[in-house]
Amino acid sequence: MSANIIKIGPLTKVYSDGFGKNINLFENLSFDVEQKKVTVIAGGKGLGKSVLLQSISFASAVKKRPLIPTLPSSLPWLNVTENIEFNVKERNKTEISEIINFVGLEGYNDHFPNNKSIGFRFRISLARAIVNNPELILIDDSLSALSTKRRIKLFSLLRKLASDKEIPIIYTTSSVSDAVRLADKVILLSGSPAGIISQKNIFINEDLRSDVNSYFNLTDYFSEDEIKSFAF
């Protein structure tokens, strides 16, 4: 196995429907994540993408795989710096302030996240994840509630994080255009139990990705059936 590849899985998730019947959410799901790359797991709602991310996060007991859930997870009783340093024992101040600058929170060190925007709180969660020296970062469609402009800005930040800090990212979404804009690789999930129906590498110019007005022809990447399997 190459050092640049992180092997995920095989992962299986079974839950009870409460009437004695077991339901397989996904079974023996496995895929590879490349270093310095953003992998997007895409598919319709209710497929179990969030549960899949949780399974990936808690599958490794040794290496940290921080998860940023859909709803803001920065702790409202701690300020920006305290939130970021929550689980940090030894990390020098310069390094932390460099991470704060990287995520765009410079000058907000003593601000509290409550009453702040989703984007602001996402940046805190992202910085907290980076500070913990993660093997990879898992993001559960945390930016879907943002406006297109803000979302694209944060997508650029995520791509910069993956390439500059060499931390691979797994992001889930149910939006096909978001998947194409953000991903180096899109893993398309469908069916019940959920399975991988296709994996595509996406090669798009960075300027085009960060341009709000750019339009991607989705049929260049996916078949009609694959596009239909998304929930828009």
Place this chain on the structure above:
Amino acid sequence: MSKLKKDAKILSSLSVTLLLVLLYIIIFEFTWVSQNYIPKPSLLLESFFSLWSAYKLNASLIETTSVIFPVLFFSVIIFEAIQPIVIKILFKYEGIFNIAAPFKYFSFFFAALIFNLVFPQSFWGKILFAFLFTMLIQLKILFDNKVTIKDEYILAIKSLGVSENKIYSKVIWKTLQPHYYGKLHYVHLQLWIAVLIYEFISASIGVGAVYRTAFEFNDLSAVIALGIFISLIIWAVNSILKFAISKFIFWE
């Protein structure tokens, strides 16, 4: 709530109270003098002073407050100290609370009766009763506010490899803290009621026992005067509690 709205609310409740007092004085002191059902304001004032002389309220008040305030104070301190254990039981062993289900309709009045029988005329029996009562109310407040804990906080922090105990004390407790301290004035009020009932049953010493004596003497004006006085104490302490909590505890 904005400060302006809060001030307006305080002003309006204060003006309503003053208006009611004024109406009470006008109607029962000067207008409808012939009636004998509701005590006149002047009689209430007289009864208030007689509480100190005839009913020896000083000693009783010292007895009752020396139960209520230390119990309230120490129960909060103890709760803060043992909160990781309490939270762990509350979340990990939720089923343990099913044991308490049969006692759901068991009024604390019966508990006061039983304690009075087991510890007759005992100051420490009263302390124990008040302490257990307070702890149970506080547990119930936490239990009722379990729904306010956000899964995303726990999920995100857990994924950072944070220990379970740290999650209990640094995330879950912190989330519950505003609800816990926000209800402390309610705990204080309930504690007064419980201790007064306890003392009423025991009929030994304490404000509850003063109530009983006034009740036995059919002294309606003393009962009302004492009621107003105790309400004022509860209101004053609750105001101090709310002020202190808003200044020192609430991160919001």
